[in-house]
Amino acid sequence: MLPTLALFSVLTALIASVSAVPCVQFDSSWNLYAFGGSEDVKLGANTTWSSPSTSTLSSSGRPPWTGTNSQCILSQTNNALYVVGSDSSDLSKIYVYNFASDSWSTQTTSGAPSDLGNSRSASVLDHDTNVIYTLTTSSGLYQLDMSSVTNSASSSALAWEAVENSSFSVDGYTVTATQAANHIFYFGVPNTAAGSANVFVVHYAYFQPDAQAFNGTAFPDTAGQAISIPTESDSVPYSMVFVPNDFSNTYIATHWTDLGDYTVTSDAPFATDLINSTQTIPAPTSQDKTASYAASPYDLVQVDSSGDIYYYATPVNADYTVSSSGSWQKLSYSVSGGSTSSTNSTSSASSSASASASGSQASGSATASKTASGSSSASASGSAASSSSSSSSSSGAGKNVVARGDLLGLAVGVVALGVSMLI
Numbered sequence: 001m002l003p004t005l006a007l008f009s010v011l012t013a014l015i016a017s018v019s020a021v022p023c024v025q026f027d028s029s030w031n032l033y034a035f036g037g038s039e040d041v042k043l044g045a046n047t048t049w050s051s052p053s054t055s056t057l058s059s060s061g062r063p064p065w066t067g068t069n070s071q072c073i074l075s076q077t078n079n080a081l082y083v084v085g086s087d088s089s090d091l092s093k094i095y096v097y098n099f100a101s102d103s104w105s106t107q108t109t110s111g112a113p114s115d116l117g118n119s120r121s122a123s124v125l126d127h128d129t130n131v132i133y134t135l136t137t138s139s140g141l142y143q144l145d146m147s148s149v150t151n152s153a154s155s156s157a158l159a160w161e162a163v164e165n166s167s168f169s170v171d172g173y174t175v176t177a178t179q180a181a182n183h184i185f186y187f188g189v190p191n192t193a194a195g196s197a198n199v200f201v202v203h204y205a206y207f208q209p210d211a212q213a214f215n216g217t218a219f220p221d222t223a224g225q226a227i228s229i230p231t232e233s234d235s236v237p238y239s240m241v242f243v244p245n246d247f248s249n250t251y252i253a254t255h256w257t258d259l260g261d262y263t264v265t266s267d268a269p270f271a272t273d274l275i276n277s278t279q280t281i282p283a284p285t286s287q288d289k290t291a292s293y294a295a296s297p298y299d300l301v302q303v304d305s306s307g308d309i310y311y312y313a314t315p316v317n318a319d320y321t322v323s324s325s326g327s328w329q330k331l332s333y334s335v336s337g338g339s340t341s342s343t344n345s346t347s348s349a350s351s352s353a354s355a356s357a358s359g360s361q362a363s364g365s366a367t368a369s370k371t372a373s374g375s376s377s378a379s380a381s382g383s384a385a386s387s388s389s390s391s392s393s394s395s396g397a398g399k400n401v402v403a404r405g406d407l408l409g410l411a412v413g414v415v416a417l418g419v420s421m422l423i
């Protein structure tokens with residue numbers, strides 16, 4: 001029994017240091033940002049990505065980044081970021097980042113269902129109403145009206161409201177939702193035909209009884225991550241990105257409906273045969289199921305759980321056809337030093353002077369070592385955390401990935417050992 005216990009404690013310690021989930025997002029002028037490391041950074045326009053010169057964002061009031069299913073959502077109209085599920089001590093809080101003024105505020109909420117935070121694609125911000133819709137698996141669909149919040153939290157709590165239960169069974173569903181043209185699409189709902197997605201119609205506040213079939217290469221009936229591609233004109237989005245957990249492709253699903261009359265197709269902003277169709281681009285290079293994604297009208301970006309960032313240029317052309325001949329490129333910057341959800345690793349708390357949330361930030365300095373390539377720009381910020389990490393930063397950027405592979409093997413071994421002891 002003793003060796004098993006020893007292995008378990010090693011495992012716990014190692015997992016605690018890799019549990020941060022970074023995210024990426026754009027502002028409404030399509031500068032890229034990376035969040036959730038020891039600092040949040042602006043990476044800038046796509047012309048600079050081959051050699052990004054980062055600037056550090058305000059840390060005052062930033063999220064603790066302890067949630068395991070955090071989502072970073074752009075409110076394009078308000079040039080604001082809404083961070084959902086980033087505080088494991090209270091998943092109902094929404095952190096609001098004002099891109100223009102580089103400032104954070106925290107929106108408290110009331111009446112949240114107890115089972116928020118099902119996945120990194122569970123919440124969708126409706127473009128036109130600025131309402132967050134979150135599907136849970138035991139409380140139905142909830143909404144949170146952010147229209148009065150715009151780019152800064154209000155002092156009073158905002159109330160979550162129950163909308164309705166879904167028309168489809170969410171038993172065992174890892175919610176994979178995004179929107180196009182005032183419809184929220186749910187990909188990978190168990191027992192749905194491949195190539196079909198379930199639908200919530202925002203303007204009429206109801207779940208369609210049947211899933212919508214998409215023409216073109218059928219995406220699998222598998223959960224994954226989903227986001228919308230915003231438009232330059234700040235209209236409702238029309239293109240949705242679905243990266244299923246089988247990484248068979250990156251699917252671009254295109255949807256449009258006439259708001260007044262669903263039988264009208266002549267006003268579509270693209271060829272009518274693209275309505276409810278699926279096109280594909282290659283699967284991401286980093287096949288990480290917990291990665292998160294963001295899009296500008298021009299680029300699709302992924303950050304994986306080891307902090308590496310990849311992008312795909314021009315996934316969708318101006319006429320909404322898809323350029324499948326592109327490829328994913330790695331950005332020469334990685335997110336490092338994120339929080340862990342453990343509150344135990346406080347030994348280096350004094351080194352993270354720049355951090356606002358002391359306990360959980362402290363562990364950031366331990367994991368900061370993995371970003372060899374990012375270290376020059378990181379140290380420019382002059383934070384104590386980055387200087388403390390530099391002594392151990394000789395390891396390459398890929399090292400943590402290797403370590404994690406070993407960790408998985410170890411986990412499998414421990415589980416196998418545990419099972420064999422039970423038997």
Ligand SMILES: *[C@@H]1O[C@H](CO)[C@@H](O)[C@H](O)[C@H]1NC(C)=O
Binds near residue numbers: 139140162163164165
């Ligand atoms: C969803 O279903 C549950 C259980 O059937 C029920 O208690 C609840 O009121 C329903 N929620 C809504 C918003 O209809």
Ligand SMILES: *[C@@H]1O[C@H](CO)[C@@H](O)[C@H](O)[C@H]1NC(C)=O
Binds near residue numbers: 183208211256257265
């Ligand atoms: C596209 O899907 C929506 C949502 O299911 C549906 O209302 C609409 O009729 C479909 N349009 C076409 C042209 O298939």
Ligand SMILES: *[C@@H]1O[C@H](CO)[C@@H](O)[C@H](O)[C@H]1NC(C)=O
Binds near residue numbers: 213
């Ligand atoms: C799929 O394509 C067929 C043939 O072009 C067309 O008749 C049908 O309406 C399309 N379905 C959708 C959902 O767009």
Ligand SMILES: *[C@@H]1O[C@H](CO)[C@@H](O)[C@H](O)[C@H]1NC(C)=O
Binds near residue numbers: 046047
């Ligand atoms: C970069 O973004 C601009 C718009 O800001 C766009 O026109 C251009 O196509 C993008 N380039 C690449 C390589 O993604």
Ligand SMILES: *[C@@H]1O[C@H](CO)[C@@H](O)[C@H](O)[C@H]1NC(C)=O
Binds near residue numbers: 341343
């Ligand atoms: C902290 O460590 C103690 C003792 O090792 C353990 O019992 C506890 O569960 C840990 N707490 C967290 C949040 O990891």
